[in-house]
Amino acid sequence: MQNAEIASHFDELADLLEIQGANPFRVRAYRTASRTILDCSESIASLADDIAKLRELPGIGEDLAKKIQTLVQTGAIPQLEELRQQIPRGVLEMMRIPGLGPKKAAVLFHELKIHSLEDLKKAAEADQIAGLKGFGKKTQETILKGMELAQSAAQRVYLIDAKEAADAVISDLRKIEGIGEVCAAGSVRRRKETCADVDILAVASNSEAAMDMLAKHRLVEMVIARGETKQSVRLFKGLQLDLRVVPAESFGAALQYFTGSKEHNVSLRRRAQEMGLKLNEWGLFRDEEMVAGETEEEVYEALGLAWIPPELRENRGEIADAEQGALPKLIELNELRGDLHMHTTASDGAASIDAMAEAAKTRGLEYIAITDHSKRVSMANGLDGPRLRAHWKEIEAARKRVKGIEIFKGVECDILEDATLDLPDDVLAEADWVIAVLHYGLNQPRDQIMKRLISAIESPHVDAIGHPTGRLIGKRKGADIDFEVFLKAAADHGKMLEINAHPQRLDLDDVQAAAAKGLGIPIVIDTDAHNTAGLEMMEFGVYQARRAGLTASDVANTKSLKDFKRLLNR
């Protein structure tokens, strides 16, 4: 059982307990546990035999450790099964309607015996809800309006889409008279791979003007709520955007506060409390006196901490590191000198070798690898041995035309379902760079997936494993990989692992890449570009690397051409 599956059991348990009206701190304990499990780079299932090991995890005590053990061993948690019997699935779905939380959902369930969104709609239309205690006409209307949203399932959008919306609104806010600092906060600023909403912070002498601009913005479908300091609007795909106007002296505190994550902030506020201080979005206070607030740096400093890059603010140990001055110097986009995964018209790319090389050069890169598909990917016009050799001849010719950038003769070679490679050894031996990948049979059982990955890692011709899990965020689960075994094999055989920068892949993810770093495995960040514009996606791979705590020295394609060639040892 994978960590995500274990975590989701505890999340559901928390939801159900909340509806039941359980002690909120108990509910929180379940959510914290879920989060810990999700963030853990080790397989929780493999620890499940050892209660003491489980209890070493933060937020996991005697009770939760036993529940994890029971879940792994039997596939179920009796307490959860019981709660599922008592509270129908539809009651949880009601909580997806904005404005309906656990308390109101519970009232609807108990008082009106509402079991599903369908029941709820009928009751609202029959005017049965407005009369309930704590409900009124407005709530009834909110429910009807929110119905569609709940049915279309609260969806997160890719970082690239959220960031684009944020950048558009920010640039329009900057045009307003009297506007000061403007900045994205929240998950967009933390560069999380998907975002549920967009947070924007602004300092403005005329907050009305800023609020008006947003209300009428071309991206805005409706205004959800509007107060003096805060406005919430809905954009495309149900994406919510919150604009907050704050005083200049509180900007840093507000930026810190609204950047999150929630878990990071809880830890930080607890730390403040222990120091006899109070931290909120208005500033850091000792009694009534404001100690810090204008900049984030001074807020962290007043708490005895170095400024923490937003990408690390997930409460995964960054606060302790900041205290000890042990934060990593995170990699930056301009430190990359190569891009080792891209396609051309030889397979399913849209641009020529020359065009890709020129575009990469324009972006300041010193070397690239052209890695078209191998023959198994027939849909993408994948290359067999003879075609690949001919393609490499083309690359050699292109080298003479495009000066000032090294072009490696590469290939993205499929690892076939039977654990063999898609191209013969004598062909692969002639490559400068081989990136091996899973494309097909991602649903094979773990044993076979591992056999495939290990055999690729053991091949002397393979340099790196590309987009290792094969996941597509929000669309396709990745292969079932035993990461401990996988990473150890990569480390033992000196193979590199990729962070694929495509906004829907970002594979390895942050937790996996951090684990790889821990074993000293060199990471390559590649765009997997299929046209020249695709090279622009590199930034998203860098964000994921930063979230993993990677520095330039952890990433092989920050090396100079000479040093990278030495690393390849070909």
Add this chain to the structure above:
DNA sequence: GCCGTTTTCGGCCCGACTGTTTTCAGTCG
């Protein structure tokens, strides 16, 4: 349900906004 250099009980982060209320609970982030 977790946790401990104020320890094994009694805490557990904080404020804005909304709607339904005459002082606050619920929801949200």
